[in-house]
Amino acid sequence: MTDTVDAVVVGAGVVGLAVGRALARAGLETVVLEAEPAIGTGVSSRNSEVIHAGLYYPAGSLKARLCVTGREQLYDLCATHGVAHRRCGKLVVATGDAQLPGLERLLAHARANGVHDVQRLSGAEALALEPALACVGALWSPSTGIVDSHGLMLALQGDLERAGGAVAVSSPVRSAVCGAGRHVLQVGGDEPMSLAARHVVNAAALGAVALARATEGMPPATVPDAHWCKGNYYALAGRAPFTHLVYPLPQDAWLGVHLTLDQAGQARFGPDVEWLPHGEAGLIDYRVDPARAEAFYADVRRYWPGLPDGALVPAYSGVRPKIYGPGEPAPDFRVVGPAEHGVAGWVNLFGIESPGLTSCLALADEVLVQLGVQPA
Numbered sequence: 321m322t323d324t325v326d327a328v329v330v331g332a333g334v335v336g337l338a339v340g341r342a343l344a345r346a347g348l349e350t351v352v353l354e355a356e357p358a359i360g361t362g363v364s365s366r367n368s369e370v371i372h373a374g375l376y377y378p379a380g381s382l383k384a385r386l387c388v389t390g391r392e393q394l395y396d397l398c399a400t401h402g403v404a405h406r407r408c409g410k411l412v413v414a415t416g417d418a419q420l421p422g423l424e425r426l427l428a429h430a431r432a433n434g435v436h437d438v439q440r441l442s443g444a445e446a447l448a449l450e451p452a453l454a455c456v457g458a459l460w461s462p463s464t465g466i467v468d469s470h471g472l473m474l475a476l477q478g479d480l481e482r483a484g485g486a487v488a489v490s491s492p493v494r495s496a497v498c499g500a501g502r503h504v505l506q507v508g509g510d511e512p513m514s515l516a517a518r519h520v521v522n523a524a525a526l527g528a529v530a531l532a533r534a535t536e537g538m539p540p541a542t543v544p545d546a547h548w549c550k551g552n553y554y555a556l557a558g559r560a561p562f563t564h565l566v567y568p569l570p571q572d573a574w575l576g577v578h579l580t581l582d583q584a585g586q587a588r589f590g591p592d593v594e595w596l597p598h599g600e601a602g603l604i605d606y607r608v609d610p611a612r613a614e615a616f617y618a619d620v621r622r623y624w625p626g627l628p629d630g631a632l633v634p635a636y637s638g639v640r641p642k643i644y645g646p647g648e649p650a651p652d653f654r655v656v657g658p659a660e661h662g663v664a665g666w667v668n669l670f671g672i673e674s675p676g677l678t679s680c681l682a683l684a685d686e687v688l689v690q691l692g693v694q695p696a
Contacts, residue, residue, distance in 0.1 A: 325349045327519040328505060330493050330531060333364035334469060334680045335672055336523035337476035337487075342684035344485030345696035348519065352485065353507060355492035355527070360473040363525045364677065366606070366638025368553075368580045368590070371395070371405065371465040372675040375412070375430040375438065376570055382653040382686070384433040387675040390682030391463060394472075397681065401475040403468060404583050410464035410565040411446055413455035415622045420457050422569045427459055437462050452561040454625050464565060468583055469677060476680075496520070498537030498663045519691050522668045526641045532668050542661040544643040544654060544670055551591020552608045554616050555635040560587030566623060577619040588635055589620055595646050596639065608634035643671035655683070657690030667691060 329340040332354035340352040356362070371394055377383035398405040414423050423440065430438045439460045441449075446458035477487055488507075496505045504516045524531050529546035532538050560581070568576040577589055592612060596604075613632050620627050644651055654670035661668070667687050676683070688695050 322504060322514040322516050324516045325351050326517060327351075327521070328353060328503075328515060328517040329521045329523055330505075331523035331525055331527070332359040332473075332477075332487050332489065333362060333523065333525055334360060334473050334476065334677055335364075335525075335669065335683055336521070337473055337480060338680040338684040339521050339523055339687050340485055340487070341476050341480040341483065342688055342695060343519065343521075343693065344480050344483035346688065346693050347696070348693065350480070350485040351515070352480065352487045353491045353493055353505075353515075354487060354489045357490050359477060359487060359489065360470060363638060363641060363673070364473060365469055366636060367469070367674070367677060368578070368588075369466050369469050369582070369677070370565065370580055371407075371467050372678045373410070373430070373438070373461045373463040374433050374435045374675070375426060375459070375461060377433065377675070378652070379429065379432045382655065383675060383679070386653070386679035386682040386686065388434050390675075390679035393681040394467065394678060395465070397475065398467060398472065401478075403471045403475050405465055405467040406583065407463065407465040408564055408581065410461045410567060411441075411450060411453070412459040412461065412567045412569060413446065413453060413623050414457045414569060415455050417456055419569050423457055423459055426569070430459075430461075435461070435463065450562055450564060450566065452624055452626055453566065454623055466565070466581060466583065467677070493524075493531060494534070496531070496535040498535060498666060501664065503666060519665045519693070520667075521687055521691075522666070523672070525672065526639060528641065528668060528670055528672075529643070532670075537663060538666075538668075539661050542656055543668070545645075547642040547645045548596040548604075549640045549642050550594040550596055550604075550637055551640060552594065552612055552637045553588050553590030553635040554608070554613060554632040556587040556589070557631050557633050560585070561626075562587060568619070568623060577616055579620070579624070589616055589632065590635075591638065592616070604639055606637045608637050610634055640673040641671060642673060653679075653683070655686055655690060657687075659690070665691060
């Protein structure tokens with residue numbers, strides 16, 4: 321027997337829940353399927369929890385547009401739903417004169433993306449904000465902030481359920497068949513079932529490429545290769561002498577080992593870049609190797625020379641769902657809908673890494689556009 325609903329979203333991370341919320345609020349009977357026993361246990365809960373302003377991304381890209389739009393949507397939702405967050409601001413620092421032109425380029429880039437509140441600071445002005453820093457100049461981004469990602473996901477789930485939608489955990493999607501106006505998904509778990517829907521959104525993060533490849537009728541040429549990249553984080557033992565986020569100048573697609581704060585003011589550093597073997601499957605080893613701390617000390621002391629020996633403690637790690645490999649340029653978000661793959665009522669979300677958390681509500685709006693669904 322096959323149950324039928326209007327819409328199915330695969331993946332109950334922050335983006336999947338935002339999409340499910342938007343579909344349910346648009347009046348569609350919506351189910352969000354999650355393979356794990358709880359929502360948001362993967363990419364969505366293993367990151368820096370930063371609300372990005374939109375400084376870095378290529379002008380005109382989905383990342384730039386959805387980050388800038390999604391940032392304000394996210395702040396508004398946090399305020400109305402009581403989600404813990406803080407618009408604490410961020411310093412992007414130049415630690416030597418040779419990096420100063422990079423600050424100017426980043427400032428121009430941010431303004432081209434519509435981020436007009438970024439300010440150029442001298443070294444003295446940056447030190448007035450954060451006296452423990454070592455830098456010769458900085459950019460000040462007052463729109464950057466932090467958010468309790470789990471609280472955000474609970475708020476999204478609450479809105480989804482109030483609109484009549486549902487979340488089904490421990491419900492992995494094994495395969496799917498695309499049909500004319502009706503897609504059928506084979507769902508595993510304790511009670512395997514078939515579930516049909518007119519609209520399907522693949523928001524499975526690390527599993528998005530595998531699901532698309534396991535979907536009969538999905539053109540293989542529209543599905544990119546998957547690459548997994550682990551990022552390790554270290555926490556600071558003791559109280560940090562910082563009240564704002566601190567980032568080095570970005571290196572290509574990597575933003576560098578940066579200093580972020582949690583809601584209690586505890587400092588953490590990361591992520592680094594650890595590419596996992598191509599096509600790796602099965603359980604991910606999320607343990608943080610203490611031996612990686614040596615490189616962290618070197619990176620952090622470029623902008624905080626006072627970091628004490630022995631102060632970095634292994635904290636946690638996450639894995640980013642990349643669709644490019646080492647040494648390759650970072651592509652845009654891939655929101656692949658009917659106009660590209662030719663399958664009506666189906667959208668695949670590929671490569672939704674940073675700034676996916678910041679962009680989650682704007683990504684949901686983009687998905688509705690591609691599905692032809694009128695938002696609430």
